[in-house]
Amino acid sequence: MASLRVLPAVLALGLALAACQSAEKKAATDEVKVAEGVEAVCAAQADVDAAVIAVNALTPESTVADAEKAGKKLNNALSSLNKAEDQLAKAEVKEYRDQVELFRQAVDDVSKNKDLTLAEAAEQLKGKAAPVVAAREQLAATTVCVAVEEDTKAKDSMKDDSMKDDTQKDDAK
Numbered sequence: 001m002a003s004l005r006v007l008p009a010v011l012a013l014g015l016a017l018a019a020c021q022s023a024e025k026k027a028a029t030d031e032v033k034v035a036e037g038v039e040a041v042c043a044a045q046a047d048v049d050a051a052v053i054a055v056n057a058l059t060p061e062s063t064v065a066d067a068e069k070a071g072k073k074l075n076n077a078l079s080s081l082n083k084a085e086d087q088l089a090k091a092e093v094k095e096y097r098d099q100v101e102l103f104r105q106a107v108d109d110v111s112k113n114k115d116l117t118l119a120e121a122a123e124q125l126k127g128k129a130a131p132v133v134a135a136r137e138q139l140a141a142t143t144v145c146v147a148v149e150e151d152t153k154a155k156d157s158m159k160d161d162s163m164k165d166d167t168q169k170d171d172a173k
Contacts, residue, residue: 023105027098027131034095034138037088042145044081051077096135103132 051074058067106128110121 030095040084047077
């Protein structure tokens with residue numbers, strides 16, 4: 001009879017451990033998805049920058065086909081950027097939810113020990129709250145891509161080209 005009373009407790013403990021591992025695994029997976037999402041957004045932003053350079057490179061001697069090609073490249077790049085940003089936002093929300101769930105589980109675990117003082121409970125939960133705060137800040141922040149030196153050179157040449165165009169317009173007046 002005693003073994004029948006212990007069985008539900010063992011099953012409950014096993015399920016709790018499995019749920020905890022599952023939530024941690026989901027959080028780790030979602031963290032990877034966020035990192036991949038950031039990479040995708042940055043790559044899409046680079047594609048948009050390249051498409052803008054192609055549009056700015058059009059000259060009066062360019063053909064309508066050249067303009068259509070540059071416009072299509074820009075539209076495709078913007079579409080890719082929108083998709084990447086949407087996927088990143090979804091991944092960030094999922095990561096935040098996973099971190100909140102892990103924190104809730106930690107609170108449940110701490111609250112089961114009725115002998116803990118509030119200070120001891122707070123100390124145990126302090127480290128568990130940091131990932132929640134970090135995920136929330138990430139959710140609120142905008143994606144910042146690290147610029148490569150080549151991109152800077154391309155933007156500088158783009159500025160030089162636009163300055164030439166402005167100078168040519170002034171000369172035409």
